[in-house]
Every structure is written in structure tokens, then in C-alpha cells.
Amino acid sequence: MHDLPRHELHHADGRRLLVYGGPSGFLDGEPAPDEAPTTHERLDVFTRAWVGIAPARNARPLDSVAETAEQCPFCPGGSEVPFPYPTPPQPPPLVGPTESARGKCEVVLYTHRHEASFGALSAIELCRVVAVWIDRARELWSDTARSYVCVFENPGSEVGATIAHPHGQIHALDRVPPIAAAKAAAHRRHRDQVGRCLSCDATLSDARSDRIVSENESFVVAVPFAARWPFEVAIRARRHGLKAPADEPDWHLAFELYPLHRASRTAKIRASVETGLGLFLNDVAPEEAARRLTRLTVPAEPIELDTLFVVARPEVAATP
Ligand SMILES: [Zn+2]
Numbered sequence: 051m052h053d054l055p056r057h058e059l060h061h062a063d064g065r066r067l068l069v070y071g072g073p074s075g076f077l078d079g080e081p082a083p084d085e086a087p088t089t090h091e092r093l094d095v096f097t098r099a100w101v102g103i104a105p106a107r108n109a110r111p112l113d114s115v116a117e118t119a120e121q122c123p124f125c126p127g128g129s130e131v132p133f134p135y136p137t138p139p140q141p142p143p144l145v146g147p148t149e150s151a152r153g154k155c156e157v158v159l160y161t162h163r164h165e166a167s168f169g170a171l172s173a174i175e176l177c178r179v180v181a182v183w184i185d186r187a188r189e190l191w192s193d194t195a196r197s198y199v200c201v202f203e204n205p206g207s208e209v210g211a212t213i214a215h216p217h218g219q220i221h222a223l224d225r226v227p228p229i230a231a232a233k234a235a236a237h238r239r240h241r242d243q244v245g246r247c248l249s250c251d252a253t254l255s256d257a258r259s260d261r262i263v264s265e266n267e268s269f270v271v272a273v274p275f276a277a278r279w280p281f282e283v284a285i286r287a288r289r290h291g292l293k294a295p296a297d298e299p300d301w302h303l304a305f306e307l308y309p310l311h312r313a314s315r316t317a318k319i320r321a322s323v324e325t326g327l328g329l330f331l332n333d334v335a336p337e338e339a340a341r342r343l344t345r346l347t348v349p350a351e352p353i354e355l356d357t358l359f360v361v362a363r364p365e366v367a368a369t370p
């Protein structure tokens with residue numbers, strides 16, 4: 051296990067830049083208020099779900115038109131390091147239930163290699179990314195103002211990624227989001243009715259089914275029983291109770307993959323009933339999707355114990 055040193059720099063607009071592995075440059079900004087005041091949440095009174103309104107997102111850096119590393123904002127020397135963040139437009143006068151948005155979004159840059167992707171990371175790069183995820187998730191989950199932390203990646207322009215440089219995001223939310231809330235409610239119901247953990251039962255059921263794609267002593271990889279997307283895959287930890295929302299003892303760490311494709315070159319477009327009613331129609335039977343995924347050969351560099359990293363926090367000077 052190697053130490054991965056962490057350094058904290060600040061952009062002029064207050065955003066933090068955490069550099070893992072040693073500072074390679076400096077920013078001269080001072081910490082500023084947390085959030086742009088125009089970013090807020092609105093309550094949809096019909097579904098009781100909160101919707102984030104973030105006009106600044108439309109001004110986020112784009113490189114989908116500029117495919118070269120020289121023009122990429124995340125590449126070393128790119129505009130994001132440092133980057134003058136635009137002032138979001140004023141929102142219109144609001145009628146209806148609103149709240150200030152107190153969540154946080156962090157961006158994780160995987161590698162300096164512009165042409166790489168998550169799947170093309172070397173074993174060492176991958177282990178460093180996982181160490182960063184663990185460090186960020188631990189810190190964000192430990193903040194009692196946060197109710198839910200989600201690490202995710204939207205690769206490719208098909209799913210709306212506007213920057214080609216390999217990166218992922220972490221959302222730290224002040225409310226449990228609708229799907230996670232429904233999942234938590236299902237776990238509580240299962241515990242009340244059956245007396246066991248729903249994730250334990252589902253993982254066991256995946257492992258014994260013909261929807262299984264792969265497994266080892268720690269994880270079960272399977273197409274879910276009621277998959278909504280043709281090649282949806284869930285990688286569930288066998289270990290019970292990890293990174294759960296507050297007061298939810300029944301929970302498992304899971305990596306959920308939602309590819310948009312229904313065939314190698316055909317994207318699935320949401321039908322009206324899917325968008326309007328939340329009623330999903332899957333074009334591929336989960337058992338057939340698992341059979342096809344099992345046949346794929348995925349080249350993977352083996353990960354040895356001495357490839358792993360643990361983040362080394364800088365020592366905080368004792369207060370006199
Ligand atoms: Zn780049």
C-alpha cells in the first residue's frame with residue numbers, strides 16, 4: 051500500500067482543486083462562498099421530488115467541438131487550471147416551493163492522458179482513482195449536512211458529457227434522491243416483512259440466476275431481474291452495510307451501469323411512457339443480455355496488493 055499525498059489549492063472563484071500525488075502548480079485564488087446564489091431547488095408538487103435548477107451548467111466548459119488536447123479545459127495547462135467561472139444569470143421571480151441548493155459537485159480527473167478512458171486506465175491509475183473516490187466519499191459522507199453521496203461517470207457525448215477528457219463526478223446531496231429513497235423504503239419493507247436484508251437476498255438471488263455475468267468473493271456482477279435498460283449491469287458487494295444513508299442499516303455498496311445502447315451501434319431512445327410515466331419497456335430480456343455480456347472478452351490488467359494506494363492527508367498544524 052503506497053501513500054498518495056493530497057494538496058488543496060483554491061481557484062479565485064472559491065472552487066477547490068484537490069491535487070492527489072503532489073502539487074504540480076499553484077492557484078492564487080482565495081476561498082469564497084460555497085454556492086452561486088442563483089443555484090436552487092424547486093419542489094415538483096405532483097411527484098414530491100426536488101429538481102435542481104443550475105443555470106451555470108449551461109456555461110460550463112465545452113470541448114466537444116474541440117477534440118484536441120491543446121483545447122481541452124481539463125488537460126494540463128488547459129483553461130480549467132485556472133478557469134474564470136462565469137456569473138450565472140439571475141433566475142426569474144419564483145412562484146412555488148423553493149429551497150436554496152446546498153449540495154456539492156466535485157469533478158475527479160482520472161489521468162493526464164486526454165485520449166484515455168476509464169476502461170483504458172492502467173492498474174496503477176485505476177487504483178489511484180479508487181483511492182481518491184474513497185477519500186472524497188469518506189469526507190463527504192462524514193458531513194452531517196449531506197444526506198447522500200454518489201460517485202458517477204457519464205462517458206461520451208451520447209449521455210451528455212461535454213468534455214472528452216476522462217473524468218467523473220461526485221454529487222453530495224442535502225436530500226436522499228428519489229430512487230435512493232425508494233430503495234431505502236424497499237429495504238425497510240423487506241426487513242419488516244421477511245426479517246432479512248433486501249440487498250443480501252438480491253445479491254444471493256443474482257449469484258444463483260442465469261442473469262449472472264461474473265463473480266468473485268467480494269462482488270456479484272449481474273443484469274438485474276427487472277433491468278430497465280437493455281444492458282444494465284449491477285455490481286453488488288456481498289459485504290453487508292457499507293456507505294449507507296443515515297439510519298439505513300440494510301445497504302450494500304453497488305456500482306450500477308446504465309448503458310444507453312440496445313445493440314452495438316443502436317441507442318435506446320426513451321419512449322413517451324418511459325419519460326412521462328416512468329414505465330420502462332426493455333427491448334432485451336435480462337437473461338439474454340447476461341448471456342451476450344458473458345461472451346465478451348474483457349482484457350484486464352491484474353491488480354496486485356502492492357498496486358493499492360491510501361490517501362495521505364497533509365498534517366494539520368496544532369493550534370497554539
Ligand atoms: Zn484533455
Ligand SMILES: [Zn+2]
Pocket residue numbers: 247248249250251289290291300301302
Ligand atoms: Zn445485506
